[in-house]
Amino acid sequence: MxxxxxxxxxxxxxxxxxxxxxxxxxxxxxxxxxxxxxxxxxxxxxxxxxxxxxxSQSARALRSRASHTLGLVVPQLTNFAHASLAEALEPLARAAGYQLMTVSSGDDPEQEAAGIGQLLARQVDGLIVVPCSADPAAYAGWAKRLPLVFADRRVGGSPTPFIVTAAAAATEALVADAIARGAHEILYIGGGASLSTSADRLAGYRAALDQAGIVPADDWISERDYLRASGQTRLADWVARHGRYPQAVFTGGITLLEGVLAFVNAHGGAGPDFLLTFDDHPLLDCLPQAVQSVAQDSHALAAESLAAVLALLAGQPAEPERWIDASVRRRQR
Missing domain, CATH: 1.10.260.40 (lambda repressor-like DNA-binding domains)
Incomplete structure (x- = not known):
């Protein structure tokens, strides 16, 4: 009791x-x-x-038919980009009169559906989702029930409004900068190939190589997921085949960079001459080797996502797509 x-x-x-x-x-x-x-x-x-x-918020919601709460669904709260989005969104939502409720999907469609179902059971007024499925049908039913917008990722073929980073352009600028400084062999370690974030980052990587006239070797590009272990395993496989580090490594997310650094720390040696990554973190300023990165604008992503869902709540059309510029962080050692 x-x-x-x-x-x-x-x-x-x-x-x-x-x-x-x-x-x-x-x-x-x-x-x-x-x-x-x-x-x-x-x-x-x-x-x-x-x-x-x-x-009681439940009693108030029954009377007013509005709970003044919003749901946020992210793949991983341990992912710095997703945590930054949630941190930026929560005070913005509160200032607009809404309490934010956050759940994690674990990048698993079934867990994502269960989390959205729990948020709806708590009568959230609208949803902001970082989708983990590329199937538009997975979200069509939810979008009919309440205002729904996608943040950070988009789903091809879905009419759901989305707010995402202009990742292709930022990645192209990052990789092109490394090429201009002498990189000519750049290993690409990406996340799930079906995700829009992965497609955009790979497109930017390819564009930079094409512009420089560099043809990637067959084993330069690999995509699996955004787990740290995948970054570590991918670099380990490449080193085992070639007996050396690649000249440069680009990782599609900060967690993949963690895996690359873990391998280098465990096996010694100077590591790749160039380390590039999508997403930024303050700890990158403290590493002995310079890491060049793409920094997303989490505040703008949060603000535009909130504006879109509030527009839908007000019965107004939301802008169907919104691309947020990112910046390249250049570091020297």
Whole structure:
């Protein structure tokens, strides 16, 4: 049996010596409309504050048919880019009058569907999803039930509005900069090939090589997932075949870079001459080897995603697609 005491609106009313209706009106900000005296209002609020009481959001949602909550679905909260998106979005949503509820899909479609189902069961008013499936049908049903927008990734063939980073252009600039500084052998380690983020980053990599007249060897490009172990294994496989490090390595995400660095640290040697990665992290400033990176604008992604879902909530059309510029971080050692 739980030792915790769950207070109800009836308890607050009894402690404040008012009716349940009066307590409810005060706590829901409607005292003025019903001419409840200031002294009574202050007494109710003081009792509620003393007992850390908050009105039931579920009851409020039933009355107003709006919960003033939004759902965010991300593949991994340990992924710095997704964590940064959630961190940027939460205060923006609160300022707009909404509480953000975040769930993780683990980059698994079934887990994603279960998480969205739980958010809908809690009556969120709208959804912002970093999709893990490339199948538009996976989201069509949800989009009919409530406002839904995609952030960070898009789904081909889906009419759902999306807000994503202009990754191809940023990746092309990053790789082209390395080529200009002497890189001519660049191993590409990417995530899941079916994801739009992977396609955009690979397109930028290929564009930079094409512009420089470099034809990638058959074993330069590989895509699996965004797990750290995949970055480590991919570099290990290449070194085992060639007996040396590649001149340069581009990783499609910071977690893949972690795997590359783990291999280099475990096996010694100078490592690749050039390390390039999509996504940025403050720790990259502290490494002994310079890592050139693409820094996404998490605040702009969050702000535009929120604007899109709020537009849909207001019955207005959201911009169907929004591309957010990223910046290249150049470091020297």
């Amino acid at each position: 739980s030792s915790f005491t769950r207070l109800t609106i009836d308890d607050i009313a009894r402690l404040a010596s008012v009716s349940r209706t009066t307590a409810s009106l005060v706590l829901n900000g409607r005292a003025g409309a019903y001419r409840i005296s200031e002294s009574t209002s202050q007494r109710v609020l003081a009792v509620a504050a003393e007992h850390q009481f908050q009105p």
